[in-house]
Structure formats: structure tokens, C-alpha cells
Amino acid sequence: MDKLCTSPADAISDLPDGASIAVSGFGPSAGAPFSLLAALDERGTRDLCLVGNTIPPGAQTLVEAGRVRHLIVSFTARAGGSSPAEELIRKGEVTFELVPQGTLVERLRAAGAGLAALYTPTGLDTPIADGKEVRYFDGKPYLLETALPVDYAFIAGHRADRLGNVEFRGANQHFGPSFAKAAQVAIVEVDEVVEPGEIPAERIGLPGIFVARVVRKTVVSALPKHGPARRDHDVPRTYNGKPGWTRRQMAELAASLLPEGSYVNLGLGIPSYLSSYAGDRHLILHGENGILGYGEIVPDERRYPDVFNASGYPVTPSPGISYFDSVTAFEMVRGGRVDVVVLGAYQVDAEGSFANWQTDGMVGGGIGGAMDLVASGRTVMVMMEHRDSRDRPKVVQRCSYALTGKACVDILVTDLAQFRRKDGGLTVEQVAPGFTKQEVLALTGIDAATGMPTTAENP
Structure with a gap:
């Protein structure tokens, strides 16, 4: 045969x-x-x-x-x-x-x-x-x-x-x-x-x-095998003339909020920065492309052929790493074995719903694995900038974009604040240095009449 x-x-x-x-x-x-x-x-x-x-x-x-x-x-x-x-x-x-x-x-x-x-x-x-x-x-x-x-x-x-x-x-x-x-x-x-x-x-x-x-194989693609080189976004955005957290500072904060020894899935964009701080927290990183136990993003994928995360970036293989197909990867997620999923978003609203796959004017979109990831019922963290490129709030009263998940965001980290969902609403737990919680809330799209509980130590 x-x-x-x-x-x-x-x-x-x-x-x-x-x-x-x-x-x-x-x-x-x-x-x-x-x-x-x-x-x-x-x-x-x-x-x-x-x-x-x-x-x-x-x-x-x-x-x-x-x-x-x-x-x-x-x-x-x-x-x-x-x-x-x-x-x-x-x-x-x-x-x-x-x-x-x-x-x-x-x-x-x-x-x-x-x-x-x-x-x-x-x-x-x-x-x-x-x-x-x-x-x-x-x-x-x-x-x-x-x-x-x-x-x-x-x-x-x-x-x-x-x-x-x-x-x-x-x-x-x-x-x-x-x-x-x-x-x-x-x-x-x-x-x-x-x-x-x-x-x-x-x-x-x-x-x-x-x-x-x-x-x-007879055709070798001239395209990069994995994702494009990640731009360094470690320059903070400014709000009211003051700098917020950089993406790396956001990632360091996010890592500190995760339980030691957790299995963690990192989504595209800002969440990918968290891999640089996973080792300090002994976090085991999971990718829906079929990888468990990877480390930091590396600039040269030739060092580790075909070792890449779900963002497409080449990563280091940590001791104990394993590979499998996407069916197995999603069994780990939907079966509740991945403790935390960390995703980017375009909007998060007051009840903890979020949207990250379709924006204005799109007839389709990019769902990827996000809906499967939030269906696990485990901890969902979202990392995103506080306002978008057109200076519109991304923390809003109700999502106007198509939902990825309803009332499922447990922790939200922006470049201005860290929120946690409690009693059906978002609570501010800490804000970036130099900002007050009132300033941060004023930069959201949350209805002032509805209010947002705050427990931040900053005044």
C-alpha cells in the first residue's frame, strides 16, 4: 500500500x-x-x-x-x-x-x-x-x-x-x-x-x-512562518497629560493577580506580554494551537522550530512542554482544566460582558478561540487600553459590538486601572500612579447615574 x-x-x-x-x-x-x-x-x-x-x-x-x-x-x-x-x-x-x-x-x-x-x-x-x-x-x-x-x-x-x-x-x-x-x-x-x-x-x-x-512539499512560502515581529508598545499612552501603565507594566500587574501554579491561556495582543512574567509566578501557559508549558517570546524562531504560541510568536519550550492537536487543546479549556484565560477586547461593559471579534462595518470578523475559552466557566481576565485609537471609552455601560461572552469577565486590567467584577458590576481595585479613581471613572463610558463601586486605595 x-x-x-x-x-x-x-x-x-x-x-x-x-x-x-x-x-x-x-x-x-x-x-x-x-x-x-x-x-x-x-x-x-x-x-x-x-x-x-x-x-x-x-x-x-x-x-x-x-x-x-x-x-x-x-x-x-x-x-x-x-x-x-x-x-x-x-x-x-x-x-x-x-x-x-x-x-x-x-x-x-x-x-x-x-x-x-x-x-x-x-x-x-x-x-x-x-x-x-x-x-x-x-x-x-x-x-x-x-x-x-x-x-x-x-x-x-x-x-x-x-x-x-x-x-x-x-x-x-x-x-x-x-x-x-x-x-x-x-x-x-x-x-x-x-x-x-x-x-x-x-x-x-x-x-x-x-x-x-x-x-x-514543493513550494516553500516566503511568508514568515509565524507571526510578524511584535512591535514594542512599552511607551505608555497619556491621559489628561499623564502616562498610564505600559503594556509590560500591565502584564506584570496581571501576572501578580493570578494564583501561583495556574494553567493560563494567553490570547492575542496585550495578553501575550504576560508570558515574560509567567516564570516568576510559576504559571503554566496554554495555547489553543496545541502547546502547554511554553515560556517567553523569542526574536528568532529558528532556535526552536515550530514552537509558537496562539499569537503566532516563537516562544521558548519550558521543561515539561507538550504538544497536541487543537481538539485536545479545547478539551482542556471546555473541560475546566485551564484555570484562567486572558484575552484582549474592544469593549467591556458594566456587567462584565465583553466584545473582541467584530467592529463597526465588518460583515464577518475574527472569532478565533475566544468564545470557547470563556465557555469554560473558569476565571476570565481581559487586558486592553482604557480608550481606543479614536479616544472613545472601551469600558462602557453596554457593549455596542457583538458579544464574545456575557457577564463573564472576572478581572479587567487597562492601562489606567484594575477592576474586578463583584455583585454584578465592575469594582475599581487600583489605579495607575498619578491618577485618582474619579479621573479613571470619568474616562470610562459607564453611566454616571448608575455609578460604579470603587474600593481603590487611591483617593
Whole structure:
């Protein structure tokens, strides 16, 4: 049984117009099957349905060429931004379904397991729940989500043998296994093909029974493998002519608020700074891309191939680090084993609801894994600047953007203050040096008539 194909074009030679394809990839290009996507571009196949977390650059070309009719993704664009896909959706030339990341992999896993559907707490009280069945188990509500089978899966691995057994490297497993299992035809492109038995059995991340075809990688992307170099935002913003906390100071404060020895998931943006202070608190860091026990962000990803966090930044592998797929990563979260999730946001309101995936003018958005993360019922911390780039308050009476989670924020850290949710409202516990709590509250959008309890020691 030899599953090795002579070329990417050979591997997709039977792929018809109208096919559904699950395409792996995390961040800008990690784990994206560029060779298979290039072959698909040359083939000229049309009327496609693409399934994935984001739309990798190779797939973006297909979207822009008008060869994709439907998208099932966690990101059509990053919140606050736009993309060619967003523009085509706005024009009605492409339809889409936005799916939380953990729900996406679980729907694909269910299809591969021969299950018709699943119930999940993810997405309750958000637009994702619109029109879906809600059922209660043990007094708790869950959404019905249907399984998501696909015709083909394009995934990338490190090594494979001719029987189709695949080895992944580092944190680059993420969507590969669930996408492959959901497909009638799973095609894997790899750096190296070896003979059966050369990959140690315990290092096989995807057994060959789930893989139809293997092909050697022929296209190496010129894009950065992980996230772009993080800009240093350690220059504080000023309010009333005075500096607030820098992002690093915010991260140091946030780390000090977390229980020693906690398992902590860090989201995109400002929360990623917290990894620099995790060691001092003995925090074990978790990423939904499939990594547990990483350390600080490093400037040169070549030191640690395929070791990156959920923001896409290369990180140090701490002693005891482990890697797994995204299904397992979200089992850790929804199962309540991750103690704290730390997320960025565009708005947090007086009752502790927050919004971080869609802003004004967007038709889609960037849900990512945030809804799954807050569905765990564990501690939720939000880190964000106190006011946005247009000098509008981000701490508001009620969120005007689509919700990520309702009444779930336990701790809020801005560059001016630290809040905690108590008795259904936000309480100020401390403020940045040089500011009074009255100044801080005046810079929020909380209704003065409603008021906000304050316990800050600062006057």
C-alpha cells in the first residue's frame, strides 16, 4: 500500500469543481499546505467551499480569483480590519459561516468519528447562537452544532511514510488530525517521506488509516512562518497629560493577580506580554494551537522550530512542554482544566460582558478561540487600553459590538486601572500612579447615574 504521489498536481488530479476542502494553517503560514494550494490554483477548479481557521495566503488567491463560493472559517478578517474575503462577502459574491475555533475542530472531529452532531456551551448569548437549537443538560444550556464532513483535506506535516503515517513537529499539529479525519480524501504534504518503520510509532500524530495520499512539499512560502515581529508598545499612552501603565507594566500587574501554579491561556495582543512574567509566578501557559508549558517570546524562531504560541510568536519550550492537536487543546479549556484565560477586547461593559471579534462595518470578523475559552466557566481576565485609537471609552455601560461572552469577565486590567467584577458590576481595585479613581471613572463610558463601586486605595 503505497500512498506516495509523484507531485501535488497528481495528488489532486481527481478534485472536481464544487468540492469542499478543509485547509490547515495557523497564523500567517504555520502548517499551511502551500504546495497543494499552488497546485489547486494551477488546476483552475471553481465553485469551492473552503473550511479552515483563517484563509491562508494560497487560499486567499483562490478567493480573490472568484473561485470560492462559500467559506466556513473562524476568521474572515481580524477584528478592526478588512480583507479581500470581507469585500467579496459584502458584495454578495461569497457566502460564509463564522465558527468558533474549538467548535470548528469539534465539528470536523465529529464527522470523522461518525457522529451527526454535538452540543457545546460555546457561543451562548452571542450572534453565533442565532437560529440554533438550545438544549439543557443538568440545568445548563448547550448549543446544537452539526458535524462538518468535507470532500478533501489539505494538511501539512513534518514527515510521513508511504503508508500515510504522519509525524508533526512541535506545535504545528493544530488542525491537521481533525481536518484529515473529516475528509473523504485527506492529502498530506510533508518535508520528508520515509519508509515504513522509520518514524517511531509513538511519534505518529496521525495514523495512515486517515490519510489517502502523501506528497513531498514543493513550494516553500516566503511568508514568515509565524507571526510578524511584535512591535514594542512599552511607551505608555497619556491621559489628561499623564502616562498610564505600559503594556509590560500591565502584564506584570496581571501576572501578580493570578494564583501561583495556574494553567493560563494567553490570547492575542496585550495578553501575550504576560508570558515574560509567567516564570516568576510559576504559571503554566496554554495555547489553543496545541502547546502547554511554553515560556517567553523569542526574536528568532529558528532556535526552536515550530514552537509558537496562539499569537503566532516563537516562544521558548519550558521543561515539561507538550504538544497536541487543537481538539485536545479545547478539551482542556471546555473541560475546566485551564484555570484562567486572558484575552484582549474592544469593549467591556458594566456587567462584565465583553466584545473582541467584530467592529463597526465588518460583515464577518475574527472569532478565533475566544468564545470557547470563556465557555469554560473558569476565571476570565481581559487586558486592553482604557480608550481606543479614536479616544472613545472601551469600558462602557453596554457593549455596542457583538458579544464574545456575557457577564463573564472576572478581572479587567487597562492601562489606567484594575477592576474586578463583584455583585454584578465592575469594582475599581487600583489605579495607575498619578491618577485618582474619579479621573479613571470619568474616562470610562459607564453611566454616571448608575455609578460604579470603587474600593481603590487611591483617593
